[in-house]
Amino acid sequence: MTNFLSLADVTDLDALIQSGRDAKANPFADQHLGKNKTIGLIFFNSSLRTRLSTQKAAQNLGMNVMIMNVGQDSWGLEMEEGVLMNGDKAEHVREAAAVIGRYCDMIGIRAFAELKDRDKDYKEQVMHQFARYANVPIVNLESATRHPLQSLADCITIEEAKANSSLIPARPKVVLTWLPHFKPLPQAVANSFCEWMNARAKSGNVDFVVTHPEGYELAPEFVGNARVMHNQDEAFDGADFIYGKNWSSYTHYGQVLTQDPSWAVTMDDIRRTNNGKFMHCLPVRRNLKVSDEVLDSPHSLVIEQAANREWSAQAVLKEILKSI
């Protein structure tokens, strides 16, 4: 694996999921792989789970970690080509990426969507410019349109739940549901989850359904062949996993079209399911998106899912270490 920008960089998804589960069972088995190797973690945005879990995974593998908050530890970076740099960006990504690539054996980048210009966000400029100029592998720590380390952790969490419970069928029904929120959030986690679940559906591992209010359709390249339903109750019928997430509109880009509280997940929703598990990438605003009752019930997998971020990162970093 030379980059981990999206699912397209994964050659064997089953093996990668298994590698994550192996790391969880035996975290320090590959510590020799990372000796004298350094990962740089570059944050254009805030982070809790990604920052800590990726750092931890790297350390489990014996690597050194260097962390930089762009615009806080350093200055803003220009991403456009050919411009006269007389504004507020003091350095071009061509130099920054190339230089960081000389100090690091691989680079993780977090750069959220700005939600102002859809074409710009969906071009994934930051990720692609780093991949173009860094000359070392790039790991996506959540980009404008994707969060693949999260999706891999989600896959690990689902397989683990299946292994732990005979009540979950071999091909469980997984429902991604939109949740209400007052702030416009990126589509990255939802996009990525669709991308990975569509792959898992194709290989017969899940049955995948997406539900959201009208106007919240995700980009066609992500939603793919997933069944889309606008009636949340019907979508939840017989679900084995409910995956909650808010996102702002893709068609009316970056807008909040509704905050309809009936879309929040409560125990009434869980009762419609097949004793369903609840998943969310976190952070989650309690009682706005999901009720306390759900999050504090045995139905919730959110903590295990977050814990699995360490193992998804470790599986990816290990693949990259083996390739360099």
Added chain:
Amino acid sequence: MTNFLSLADVTDLDALIQSGRDAKANPFADQHLGKNKTIGLIFFNSSLRTRLSTQKAAQNLGMNVMIMNVGQDSWGLEMEEGVLMNGDKAEHVREAAAVIGRYCDMIGIRAFAELKDRDKDYKEQVMHQFARYANVPIVNLESATRHPLQSLADCITIEEAKANSSLIPARPKVVLTWLPHFKPLPQAVANSFCEWMNARAKSGNVDFVVTHPEGYELAPEFVGNARVMHNQDEAFDGADFIYGKNWSSYTHYGQVLTQDPSWAVTMDDIRRTNNGKFMHCLPVRRNLKVSDEVLDSPHSLVIEQAANREWSAQAVLKEILKSI
């Protein structure tokens, strides 16, 4: 030791002080204990000594360290239970603590008093919520009402000074004095010092006196049976150690009632003592709280005291490592 929130978590204070002094004499003797163990240091507030000394102590013990500034590296955390999270806090401590606890073998937390609502501060919500939800040991890096790593360093410093000088009696007179300041500061260091010195007084190791202007009475549960005097000069008579600290009023909560400069410590004050040593947890505003002359004299222990923060942290982390 499963948590280090306050003196109540210490079973053998003499042994803990000695463990710190042993670490100082031989910093790397226990490096095997921390192999593949990680401490997360979570800062809700600024830090210099605590940040560096705890990190250093962990590294001395062979541990990995992950540091996060809440609200800067990540977002604000909701501490209240059962609320509708539609404000500025994006994540609840229930999730944040549980998740960080999955990445870390122990967690250090710094969260100062807000000095707005006394009941809230004295409930120690942040520390208790982390202790409740993290499922790993919690280390207090200064909470709303206590700073026990400082108090342990203070005990080490006093015992060390006694060992280094035959002029200091076996049961020295230790005086905590309020110092003037224009900003309202928490009571945490003063509270903690009282708590620990009262324990040391009980075991016959010190004679403990507190002096401050009227209106600056500390909470009864901290001041305990310490002798309290409002005449600083009288309190200093024959003192072996003067421990200076400013705090805002507990009774008129969070208020600055006086800035009377006569409460600052000068060489005139030192001359009243028994060749007394001066201690302060730092940072200290020179010439506002203490004169240059005192701080730059051989009477000052403030640098040694700060240096001992490394060894107090190492003693505590070692105890916790042995228990996990």
Added chain:
Amino acid sequence: MTNFLSLADVTDLDALIQSGRDAKANPFADQHLGKNKTIGLIFFNSSLRTRLSTQKAAQNLGMNVMIMNVGQDSWGLEMEEGVLMNGDKAEHVREAAAVIGRYCDMIGIRAFAELKDRDKDYKEQVMHQFARYANVPIVNLESATRHPLQSLADCITIEEAKANSSLIPARPKVVLTWLPHFKPLPQAVANSFCEWMNARAKSGNVDFVVTHPEGYELAPEFVGNARVMHNQDEAFDGADFIYGKNWSSYTHYGQVLTQDPSWAVTMDDIRRTNNGKFMHCLPVRRNLKVSDEVLDSPHSLVIEQAANREWSAQAVLKEILKSI
């Protein structure tokens, strides 16, 4: 080497340059030297290359690294002696430096010029106060008037280019040229480059020329015996290396006297040279100071030069480790 504040701390420059090149060839050969040694990196200002390259160099040498952003992770530091500290600085450098010196085996400091008071900046108060009070070696990570780790990387880069190309003479012509910029920048990099190039000129390794518009004269103690020309075209004739940098006026201290775009370096300038190499310490504002065409051509050494920051830091840290 007990400090690395400026060229004056270097006893054998040829050996130090060679040590950097050796580190580049064999980065982990001296890993035993840094075992259980800690460097503290203290930033009063933003950093990208210095932060990452120094951290990486220290890790190559087996050291632990602790990083602190003053005023962000901690609070502001008072540098003046004898003052009543009733302003916005909560701690004096006397305490801060002494305490950090107790936790660290050496300390790196970045503290830029403020460009308000020339005498104050040129006194190098921050660097000297840390050197005075820390009691451990101090490494200059760019001070008000110097950036010696950059200058050492520059020397390494020039020697490396000479070794890699038979077209570069043994005593190449090196031209430092002022570049236009709309913001007032410190003189530190230009000063330091003069200081180090004058030494290299003296030992017969380079022929050194400085060119800038009138009014941009550097301080006499830095420009020394270098040839100064106000006609950039003439200065570039036959140059083997062009070193570009903007600085604000020293004589009209901190002012931007001109932004004349004809001083920017373009391919027309390169054509005047002896197939000259272009160097810049980065960050560089493209098309304001240097054209894309130059930076993206084989004439540019800027990425290699930045990469060499790792090896200049490693050479310096190794010297200091050997002395402690």
